Amino acid sequence: MILIADSGSTKTDWRLLVPNGNDGEGVSVMAFATSGINPFFLAGDEIVALLMSELCTQFETAAIQVSISAVDQIYF
Secondary structure, three states, X not given: XXXXXXXXXXXXXXXXXXXXXXXXXXXXEEEEXXXXXXXXXXXXXXXXXXXXXXXXXXXXXXXOOOOHHHOOEEEO
C-alpha cells in the first residue's frame, strides 16, 4: 500500500492506495484528513503522536480496516 500526504501547517489530506486483490490489477483510494504537519514547527515525537491519535484512529474505523504496518511507501 502507498500512503500520500499533502500537508500544510493547518491540515493534511491523505490518500491511501489499496491494491484490489492479489493480481495487482487496480487500486482503491481511501481519503483521510488530519491536522497539519509542519516539520519546522513540530518535533518528531509530536508528529508521531499526531499520526497515532488522528491517522491511525481513522485507519481503524475505516470501512476497510487498515493496519499502518501494511503501508509499504509514504510520500509526504
